[in-house]
Amino acid sequence: MQDFYRQQASPIHKLDARVKLILALAFIFFLNLTPDGAWPALIIFLTVSFSIAIISHLGIIFVLKRSLIALPFFLAAFPLIFSGKSPHLPLQILPNLTIFYSPAGLQRFITIxxxxxxxxxxxxxxxxxxxxxxxxxxxxxxxxxxxxxxVIGLMWRYLFVISDEVTRMLHARSSRSAAAPGKAKGAGTLFWRARVTGNMAGSLFVRSIERSERVYTAMLARGYDGQLPASSTVPLTNRARLVIATGLLGLLLLWLFSLLSTS
Amino acid sequence: MLFSPPSSPPAMHIPDGFLSVWVSASFWIISAIVLTIALRKTSHSLEKRQVPLMGVLAAAIFAGQMLNFSVAGGTSGHLLGAALAVILLGPWPAVVVMTSVVSVQALLFQDGGILALGANIFNMAIIGVFISYTVFSVLARLIKKRPIGLLVSGFTAAWSSIFVAALACGLQLAISGTSPANIAIPAMAAIHALIGIGEGLITTGALTFLLATRADLLKPEGQAKVSHKGILGVGSLIAVLLVFLSPFASSHPDGLEWVAEQNSFLQTAREAFYNIIPDYALPGISNSALATIIAGLVGIVVVFAIAYLTARAEKRSSAIERLRD
Incomplete structure (x- = not known):
């Protein structure tokens, strides 16, 4: 397992995490408030995103590749093309096949x-x-x-350890369940396969619970008293405040522009 | 070792863009309230040693989603874990653990949106846990016989937590006007009725293993001490509402669309905005075609400005880097 942090020396990387968190949330918020069919505004949102990808030295390709993850969900909105508001226009696909689609629904689908x-x-x-x-x-x-x-912090810390454990268990399973060439992999009944996986999950939980007991002992030995040491709260610098204010103002203006630019 | 998120991403993590802002905001508020209650209840009853337990178990539930088994035709079943978390930890800590899992999935792996996180927490951490707990404790009381009762109630709890959460997800999509109710709800229900069987089988397998090795973890005494009547009530209410209202909603999609339109505060916001700049104040823009053209021009200018500034900043920083080298 690997997290998706990419070390670069860019101005974006150097920004305070609070600034980035607030601005990313505001960006997504205003983007989602944008009405259907506000194409100019949506293009500007996309430009902003690409610009940040360039400024942060990550490159557009990296972002494009990773952003494919949301793709399968598009299926959920797909029926809108046909079920959207009337009028429904005919669209001839084959000489003897005509389907009806709703332009309003299509516009909504593309916006989503x-x-x-x-x-x-x-x-x-x-x-x-x-x-x-x-x-x-x-x-x-x-x-x-x-x-x-x-809890999230502890989870993140052990995520990589435990996912290695899971990988080892999966290796062990596949090396014990070899299949003859030409035979479908994963022989045995479905019920049996599910039970084996369930047993693996059970053993993963037992190991994790036992690990957490060792972790707890180690924490006690280091003086744990029920509270993790808090990181000191450094107030935001004036420059960071300025970045937040400018960013929020820009996003607000962009949203107002999107309201004007819908046809 | 490169982490690959579950090969078929669970169809329940809603990305951003699919929920209207008011739906996202309302579920953020509901989830925040429930999480606050859960945190308060947990820290009251919490022993010190449970903090690392919750963290490590959350990691195990997340990583456990890599455990899959092939079903047919390249699809695979895998674990989501709400029911197991409830059985091992009890309901309130399970809410905290599942919320952490769903949040890290969204924040770190973009599995589910950030604005939609409130709704995703509601579906998977709150409904998942409440329904699991309700079904599990009711059935475990009905079927007293020890191993069979535990396994049957574990299976049913796992299945129903997935199924009811999927109904909620379908409803949220329908209310947002993203997916027509008569398609979204039956589709989500049908897919997750199957996924739920996988979840149920894995949960049962895990429970048999736990019974054989660490039966002490499954002793219900910890849960029997505090009976969570509130969760039982809310869980049953959610189940009844969703299970009985969903068919109604999907056979009357117009009703949901009406709700979606009535509540679209976007519309109200737009009207308010147009009232600020009434037509006569900008005589040039009273013509809608012209307005579109002007808007387009402004858009192009802004795009060029951003692109130009980006390029300039980029040039300057790479010049500085070259100087450093």
Whole structure:
């Protein structure tokens, strides 16, 4: 397992994590408030996202590749093309096959797809330019519940250890269940396969619970008293405040522009 | 070792862009309230040792989603884990753990959106846990016989948590006007009725393993002490509402669309904005075609400005880097 942080010396990487978190959230918020069919505004949102990809030295290709993850979900909005508001126009596909589609629905589908695509880019840019520990510190500094941030922090710390454990278990399973060439892999009944996987999950949980007991002992030995040491709250610098204010103002203006630019 | 998220991403993590902002915002508020209650309840009853337990178990549930088994035709079943978390930890810590899992999936792996995170937490962490707990505790009380009762109630709890969460997801999409209710809800229900069987089988397998090795973890005494009547009530209510309202909603999609339109505060915001700049104030833009052209021109100018500034900043920083070298 690998997290998606990419070390680069860029101005975006150097920004305070709180600034990036707030601006990424605001970006996605205003993007999603943009009405259907506000193409000029959506193009500007996309341009902003691409610009940040370039400034942060990540490159557009990296962001494009990772942003494919939201693709399968587009299926959910696909029926809109046919079920959207009337009027429904005929569209001839084959000489004797005509389907009816709704232009309003098509416009909504494209808008949704664009919004989903640009939003996921913003999230990718946030995680690729910010270490997860910095995001955690930012969440703590923004006064989110201490216990929750602690649980997420511990989870992140052990995620990589445990995913290695899972990988080893999967290796062990596939090396024990070799199949003759030409025979379908994963022999045995479906029920049997599910039970084996279930047993693996059970053993993973037992190992994790036992690991957490060792972790707890180690924490006690280092003076754990029920609270993880809090990172000091450094107030935002004036420059960071200025970046937040400018960014929010820009996004607000962009949204107002999107309201004007719908046809 | 490169992490590949589950080969078929669970069809329940809603990305950003698919929920209208008011739906996202309302579910953020609901989820924040429930999470606050869960955190308060957990830290009251919490022993110190449970903090690392919750963190490590959250990691195990996340990584456990890599455990899959082939079903047919390249599809595979894998674990989501709400029911197992409830059985091992009890409902309130399970809410905290599942919320952490769903949040890290969104923040770190873009599996599910950030604005949609409130709704995703609601579906997978809150509904998943509440429904699992309700079904599990009711059935475990009905079927007293030890191993069979545990396995049957575990299977049913896991299946229903997936199924009801999927109904909620379909409803949220329909209310947002993203997917027609008569398609979204039956489709989500049908797919997840199958995915739920996989979840149920893995959960049962895990429970048999736990029974054989660490039966002490499954002793219900910890949960029997505090009976969570509130969760039972809310869980049953959610189940009844979603299971009985969904067929109704999907057979009357117009009703949901009406809700979507009534609540679209976007529309109200737009009207308010047009009232600020009434037509006569900008005589040039009263013509809608002209307005579009002007908007397009402004858009092009802004795009060029951004592109120009980006390129200039980029040039300067690479010049500085060259100087450093």
């Amino acid at each position: 797809a664009l919004k989903a695509w640009i939003s996921v880019q913003a999230a990718i840019l946030l995680t690729a330019t910010t270490r997860f520990t910095d995001i955690l510190t930012a969440l703590q500094q923004m006064k989110l519940p201490r216990l929750w941030v602690t």
